[in-house]
Amino acid sequence: MPELPDVETVAAMLRRRVRGKRIRRVRLLTPSTVRSPDPATFTRLLRGRRVQQIVRRGKYLLIGLDGGLTLVAHLRMTGDFEITDPKMPIHPHTRVIFEIDGRHLRFTDQRRFGHMDLLTPQGLSQFPGLSRMGIEPLGPQFTLAKFREIVRARRGTVKALLLRQDLIAGIGNIYADEILWRARLHPARRIESLRPDRLKHLYSTIRSVLRTAVAGLSRYGRPVGRFLAAREQNGHCPRCGRSLAVDRIAGRTTYFCRTCQR
Numbered sequence: 001m002p003e004l005p006d007v008e009t010v011a012a013m014l015r016r017r018v019r020g021k022r023i024r025r026v027r028l029l030t031p032s033t034v035r036s037p038d039p040a041t042f043t044r045l046l047r048g049r050r051v052q053q054i055v056r057r058g059k060y061l062l063i064g065l066d067g068g069l070t071l072v073a074h075l076r077m078t079g080d081f082e083i084t085d086p087k088m089p090i091h092p093h094t095r096v097i098f099e100i101d102g103r104h105l106r107f108t109d110q111r112r113f114g115h116m117d118l119l120t121p122q123g124l125s126q127f128p129g130l131s132r133m134g135i136e137p138l139g140p141q142f143t144l145a146k147f148r149e150i151v152r153a154r155r156g157t158v159k160a161l162l163l164r165q166d167l168i169a170g171i172g173n174i175y176a177d178e179i180l181w182r183a184r185l186h187p188a189r190r191i192e193s194l195r196p197d198r199l200k201h202l203y204s205t206i207r208s209v210l211r212t213a214v215a216g217l218s219r220y221g222r223p224v225g226r227f228l229a230a231r232e233q234n235g236h237c238p239r240c241g242r243s244l245a246v247d248r249i250a251g252r253t254t255y256f257c258r259t260c261q262r
């Protein structure tokens, strides 16, 4: 499932290939992909608009168009955008086709959980998924002091804390495991039990894991991280060589090393 680094990779591709281009026509192959407005209004409003900017917020993609509209997309499980030649056969999982200046921007989604909304500035400011979104962990506002403020007086497991989108945006199950392994923290460790130096280490690990993943991803699908790679390959801890443990923590299947993570 795409997380911050994956969505950032898609955003970067859209910035390179779609920014400044005009949407000539929209074909909705699976109308239920669009949540608002209704399909006819969606395609009519998009026609002729120029793509001005692409922003990632948490796991959302915000495609800013001229005239003040924003196309908000969430990839959920299997959503993806691709640029193709218009003559390329249409893949059965293609849900929406945006015809842009001689190319196609196609939204594909095998599992169909991905969705889009076309919003006015007012609609955007009130959009539920975005208005309650936490801080961007790679943004300049996410300082150590800010992180300490977020965790202050908070209780529960560190894993659950990392997954809270309303506190810190964009970290999902996969990268939470990589972060906790690197920080040598047991995922069920209580956040209130962490001393200041371990909190500081967790803070810098969040930044470095996400930064490394953003820099290392060319396309999502293969997560970037030593722990994640080891988990997929042989299930042994890359630090101590012991078998990784798997448990349900914070409601999610969680991999960790019983020896290295305390």
Ligand SMILES: [Zn+2]
Pocket: 237, 238, 239, 240, 241, 242, 257, 258, 259, 260, 261
């Ligand atoms: Zn280990």
